[in-house]
Amino acid sequence: MATSLAAxxxxxxxxxxxxxxxxxxxxxxxxxxxxEYQLLxxxxxxxxxxxxxxxxxxxxxxxxxxDTVVFHSGQAVQELWRRGLAEIDRxxxxxxRRRFADLDDATRSQMLSELLVNERSPATSLEQFVVRLKAxxxxxxxxxxVGLKYxxxxxxxxxxxxxxxxxxEHKAKL
Amino acid sequence: MASQVFDACVVGSxxxxxxxxxxxxxxxxxxxxxxxxxxxxxxxxxxxxxPVYDHLDRRLSxxxxxxxxxxxxxxxxxxxxxxxxxxxxxxxxxxGRSLCWAGHxxxxxxxxxxxxxxxxxxxxxxxxxxxxxxxxxxxxxxLLNLPDGEFLKPVALRCGEEMLKRGVEFLKTKGRKMEFVxxxxxxxxxxxxxxxxxxxxxxxxxxxxxxxKYTSANTPIPLAMKTGNLTLFTQATMTRILMKDARHVEGIxxxxxxxxxxxxxxxxxxxxxxxxxxxxxxxxxxxxxxxNGLANSSGQVGRNLTSHFGVTVIGVFPQLRGRDSSNDDGxxxxxxxxxxxxxxxxxxxxxxxxxxxxxxxxxxxxLTVRNIAGFGPKLKEQLRDVNACHAGMxxxxxxxxxxxxxxxxxxxxxxxxxxxxxxxxxxxxANDIAMANxxxxxxxxxxxxxxxxxxxxxxxxxxxxxxxxxxHWVGTTRMGVDPKTSVVNRDSQCHExxxxxxxxxxxxxxxxxxxxxxxxxxLAWRTGERLAAKxxxxxxx
Numbered sequence: 001m002a003t004s005l006a007a008x009x010x011x012x013x014x015x016x017x018x019x020x021x022x023x024x025x026x027x028x029x030x031x032x033x034x035x036e037y038q039l040l041x042x043x044x045x046x047x048x049x050x051x052x053x054x055x056x057x058x059x060x061x062x063x064x065x066x067d068t069v070v071f072h073s074g075q076a077v078q079e080l081w082r083r084g085l086a087e088i089d090r091x092x093x094x095x096x097r098r099r100f101a102d103l104d105d106a107t108r109s110q111m112l113s114e115l116l117v118n119e120r121s122p123a124t125s126l127e128q129f130v131v132r133l134k135a136x137x138x139x140x141x142x143x144x145x146v147g148l149k150y151x152x153x154x155x156x157x158x159x160x161x162x163x164x165x166x167x168x169e170h171k172a173k174l
Numbered sequence: 175m176a177s178q179v180f181d182a183c184v185v186g187s188x189x190x191x192x193x194x195x196x197x198x199x200x201x202x203x204x205x206x207x208x209x210x211x212x213x214x215x216x217x218x219x220x221x222x223x224x225p226v227y228d229h230l231d232r233r234l235s236x237x238x239x240x241x242x243x244x245x246x247x248x249x250x251x252x253x254x255x256x257x258x259x260x261x262x263x264x265x266x267x268x269x270g271r272s273l274c275w276a277g278h279x280x281x282x283x284x285x286x287x288x289x290x291x292x293x294x295x296x297x298x299x300x301x302x303x304x305x306x307x308x309x310x311x312x313x314x315x316x317l318l319n320l321p322d323g324e325f326l327k328p329v330a331l332r333c334g335e336e337m338l339k340r341g342v343e344f345l346k347t348k349g350r351k352m353e354f355v356x357x358x359x360x361x362x363x364x365x366x367x368x369x370x371x372x373x374x375x376x377x378x379x380x381x382x383x384x385x386x387k388y389t390s391a392n393t394p395i396p397l398a399m400k401t402g403n404l405t406l407f408t409q410a411t412m413t414r415i416l417m418k419d420a421r422h423v424e425g426i427x428x429x430x431x432x433x434x435x436x437x438x439x440x441x442x443x444x445x446x447x448x449x450x451x452x453x454x455x456x457x458x459x460x461x462x463x464x465x466n467g468l469a470n471s472s473g474q475v476g477r478n479l480t481s482h483f484g485v486t487v488i489g490v491f492p493q494l495r496g497r498d499s500s501n502d503d504g505x506x507x508x509x510x511x512x513x514x515x516x517x518x519x520x521x522x523x524x525x526x527x528x529x530x531x532x533x534x535x536x537x538x539x540x541l542t543v544r545n546i547a548g549f550g551p552k553l554k555e556q557l558r559d560v561n562a563c564h565a566g567m568x569x570x571x572x573x574x575x576x577x578x579x580x581x582x583x584x585x586x587x588x589x590x591x592x593x594x595x596x597x598x599x600x601x602x603x604a605n606d607i608a609m610a611n612x613x614x615x616x617x618x619x620x621x622x623x624x625x626x627x628x629x630x631x632x633x634x635x636x637x638x639x640x641x642x643x644x645x646h647w648v649g650t651t652r653m654g655v656d657p658k659t660s661v662v663n664r665d666s667q668c669h670e671x672x673x674x675x676x677x678x679x680x681x682x683x684x685x686x687x688x689x690x691x692x693x694x695x696x697l698a699w700r701t702g703e704r705l706a707a708k709x710x711x712x713x714x715x
Contacts, residue, residue, distance in 0.1 A: 024227070047549045056554070061227060072234035112549055119547060134549065138557065142538040143226040143240065151538045151558055152499025156223065158373035162504050164330025170493070171336055174344040174624070 024061035030071045031078050036085050037063060039100055043088070044137045046112050053150070060144035062137055069136075084129035088115065091126065180206040180405070181709050183426060183440035185412050185455075188270025189691050190678035190698035191446030192390025193304070197702025198444075199403035203709055206438050207395070207404060208428060210411040211247070211266030214273065216385060220244040222377035226539070241539065244273045244381030253450065253596045254584045258637050260600035261644025262450050268408055269391030270448070271645055272691075276379050276506050277359035277387050278531075279310045279692040283319030285517055289684035291655050291664050294321070300696035308388040308695070309366040312358030319517040320355075320688070326364045328356045329374075332502055334534020334565035335510035337491045341624030342512060352616070353514035354532075360388035360692075361505050368393060376503025376537065407438070412455065413591050415443065420463035422715065423674050429591055442705055442714050446677035446698065449479070453581045453650035453680060454596035456661075469651075469668035474661050476581035478649040480685045483602075483642045484528065484569025485610050488543060489621030490629045494563040502535025507542070509533060512567065512620065513687075524608040528571035529687040530617065536561050543629070564629060567620070569613040570643065572685045574605035581650055598647075602637040610635040648690055651680035665708075666701040673714040675705055 029037040044057035044066070057063075070081050092100045092111050100108060115130045122128045141147040148156075165171065181203035184195045195207040214220060221242050230240055238246045249264040265271045281301050284294040298321075304310075305324040312325040331339065342354035361378070362369040372386035385392040398404040407428065414427035416437065425439040445452045453476040457467035467475050510532035517527065533542070536558075543560045546553055573579065578601040583594040614631055621628050632639040654660025657669035666681045668674040679694040708714050 048554050049550055051551055051554070065227065065230065068230050068234065069240070072231075109550060116549060135544065138541070138544050142541050145225065145227065148538050150554070151536050151561070153536060153538050154499055154501040155376055155503035155537070156539070157501065157503075158375065159501065160371070160373070162329050162374040163500070164504070164509070165333040165336045166500075167333060167336075167497070170333050171340075174340050 024064045027061075027064045027067075029063075029067040031067050032082065032085070035101075036082060037067065039085050039089060040066060042101055042108070043112070043133060044140070046108050047134055047137045048141050055146040055150075057137055057141055060141050060146035062140035062144065065140035065144065066136055069140075080129070084126070084133065087126050087129065091115075178439070180204050180438060180440040182206070182442045182444060182705060183208060183438050184444040184446055184677060185426065186270065186446035186448065186451070186678065187268050187390050187395065188446060188448060188678065189272045189275075189390055190448075190694045191444070192269065192272065192394045193695045194444050194446055194677035194698040194702040194705075195404060196394035196398040197699045198706050199398040199401045201703060201706035201710075203403060203706050205398070205404050206407060206440065207398070208407045208410050208412060208426065208438065209266075209268050209270075210409070211268065212409050213268040213391065214244065214247065214381075216381065217383045220246070220381035221383055222380040223375065223383060241380060243379075245379075248274075252589070253598055254587060256597055256599045257578075257601045258640065258642070260598040260642050262596070262598050262647070263645040264448070264451065268395070268406075269389040272389040273381055273391065274379050275645070275691060276508065277361055278508070278689040279305065279308060279312075279323075279358050279360045280688040281321045281323055282686055282688055282693050283317075283321055283517070285319045286684070286686040286688070291653055291683070297693070297696050297700070300700045301692065304692060304695045304699060307393060308360040308692075309362040309364075309369055310358055310360050310692070311363040313356045315353070315355045317353055317355070317514060320513055323358065325358065326362065326366070329359070329361075329363060329505050329509060331356060331509050332504065332533075332535045333494050333497060333500075334491065334563070335532050337493065337534075337624045337626060338489070338510060338512065338532050338565050338567070338620055341620040341622070341626075344623045345619060350619075351514060351516075351519065352512060355511050355513065357505075357509055357511050357531075359505055362386050368396070372505065374501075374504050376506050378506040411591060413593065415455070415459045415468060417461060417463075420461075421671055423671060441709060442673040442675060444675045444677040444701070444705065448678050449647040449650045449680045450581050450596050450598060452676060452678055454583065454594075456651065457581075457583050458593055464670075469661055469670045469674060471670060472658055472661060474652055474659065476650050477577075478575050478652045478683070479579045479581055479598075479647060480573045480575045480649045481643050481646045482570040482685075482687070482689075483573050483606060483610075483640050484571050484613060485632045485635070485639060485641065486569070487567045487614060487617035487621070487631045488629045489565050489567070489617070489624070489626040490560055490563045491565065491624065491626040492563070493625060495559065497562060499536065499562070502537060504535070507533035507535075507537065507540075507566070508568065512616075515616070521609075521612060523612065524605045525574065526572040526605070526609065526685075527687050528569050528609055528613055530613065531568045531570060532565060533568070534565040542566055545630075560629065565621075565626070567617045569610065569617075570687055570689070571606070571609045571613065572687050573642070574603050575649065575685075576603060578603065600642060602640050606640065607635050607637065610640060646690055648679040648682040648685055651676050652683040653681045654683060665704045666697065667705075675701055677701055
């Protein structure tokens with residue numbers, strides 16, 4: 001039974017991955033306007049960006065994940081997110097006379113840095129929102145195919161034996 | 175009321191109730207097993223294997239979590255917390271919290287039983303039988319106060335846990351008394367009757383989809399049904415205990431899913447609703463003859479409440495940097511155990527002791543270290559790096575028993591059956607704080623001895639930093655020989671109501687640092703057999 005489950009899991013994973021990529025690319029947000037969704041995607045990507053090794057939050061579809069989770073979380077949560085994103089655009093405009101989406105990469109980093117300056121003890125509602133956004137971005141990335149690949153995740157599969165640590169130097173006496 | 179009179183009615187199908195029903199049915203008793211929740215279907219009602227994004231919308235639209243965990247069925251708004259943020263874990267489904275437990279199966283030791291009216295030697299045969307039935311894996315370590323059992327082959331430690339082990343071994347050469355051993359859990363690591371062999375996907379606490387992990391639902395209950403002596407009532411909530419007279423239970427009334435009310439008659443009743451709920455039920459069922467609640471003239475029902483509590487310290491080890499990625503899933507997070515602390519020589523600063531569950535590895539679906547400052551390429555790299563190099567140490571200390579920790583009834587809030595909710599009172603005390611401070615210092619020593627550095631620690635302990643284990647409550651109907659200071663006798667039989675028994679961990683009179691479930695199961699098995707013998711001898715009417 002474990003063997004056939006392995007086969008089932010293998011097939012399921014593969015088909016699932018293909019479906020997921022197609023649906024993320026064509027996904028229409030249900031909570032956020034197109035502008036809010038674009039801002040969300042840019043913010044998530046700034047938090048966890050693509051690099052030579054792997055995709056970032058954009059490739060992973062974190063904005064899709066967040067719009068879906070917020071969609072199912074009720075009106076109060078939806079309003080909180082939309083207010084938070086609007087506030088980010090407002091302070092960005094105050095600071096740089098432009099919307100976040102119209103800044104270059106370096107300035108976006110500068111803005112995000114200022115938004116996260118009190119991340120260890122966020123006081124204002126904006127600071128609290130940005131901390132929440134960052135945590136949600138990490139969650140979404142970890143659950144995505146791109147994220148799992150980045151972490152080198154070899155789990156969620158079937159083994160007949162658990163190998164554990166295979167490095168003799170880790171077991172040597174100190 | 176139906177005319178059939180069962181020999182025994184067991185209320186609650188969790189680890190205690192499931193085994194009590196099995197013991198009774200195997201002994202030839204006609205048993206009614208009553209469970210408030212439904213039977214859940216592994217792989218259909220909970221499934222930890224599918225790609226998350228693929229199933230996201232469907233799961234969320236059904237009100238479920240993204241990971242489709244069995245704990246989505248956990249109760250909420252079912253109790254009132256008072257004081258230092260007590261939790262109260264409850265899962266109303268066939269199997270109860272044996273569906274979501276991590277499987278840790280540790281015997282209490284001879285030193286632990288000194289404060290009990292029964293001895294380790296009396297319980298040992300039931301430990302053996304339980305370990306064989308549950309398919310417990312482990313390594314034989316020969317420790318003073320953590321007896322070895324009947325084990326299947328153990329599960330290997332990961333790199334991070336090997337780091338901690340080296341730290342412990344080094345400290346032992348300097349005279350420190352402690353041990354680092356592999357965990358012991360109820361997962362079939364080898365062929366076991368009625369169970370599928372574990373495939374180490376690590377989703378044990380999300381619900382074992384293949385039944386490699388022991389639950390009441392996959393082992394004792396099906397076996398009990400095979401005897402032909404078990405009648406199962408699911409989605410049946412006990413709403414009244416029916417008394418023949420002041421000293422005899424006659425049966426229970428229960429409410430069905432459709433709101434209809436029916437009753438079960440029985441010669442003996444076994445309550446196995448878990449410590450908070452069992453105490454709640456006894457307190458609710460006040461009568462003229464039992465003004466403080468059923469079987470409570472001692473006043474001890476709801477008292478002597480204890481659980482495990484603690485804090486978490488995380489270390490990172492530079493020796494692990496750049497290691498090849500590996501499959502770290504295993505049998506969920508904790509593969510190691512730091513134990514042997516203060517068994518024979520108690521710490522002068524506190525009573526009782528603690529153990530430390532140790533885990534490590536990269537588990538993105540439930541990433542351990544997420545709270546990293548900053549953003550961008552550095553954040554991304556550190557998330558991966560720190561998690562690959564870390565080991566987590568989760569303290570489990572025995573909570574100091576005192577008058578300030580207890581269960582009673584909420585005078586104002588009732589459930590949908592108009593029954594008062596339980597109130598759980600928790601106030602951490604000097605003993606708890608001293609114990610946690612010691613753990614933090616010990617964890618620090620172990621991590622540094624292994625060549626690592628402490629990545630996160632609570633530092634100096636205050637009550638606000640302590641975390642209770644919401645699933646380890648025990649003690650609320652304590653066992654004792656004196657009816658003035660205890661609720662049940664050495665057979666878990668209520669002193670005042672001889673045909674009322676307790677089949678869960680409410681009966682524990684004292685609590686060591688070890689996880690409760692193996693002892694719960696061993697005792698409930700023993701209680702079931704002793705009850706069956708009393709029924710056969712006609713002692714209970």
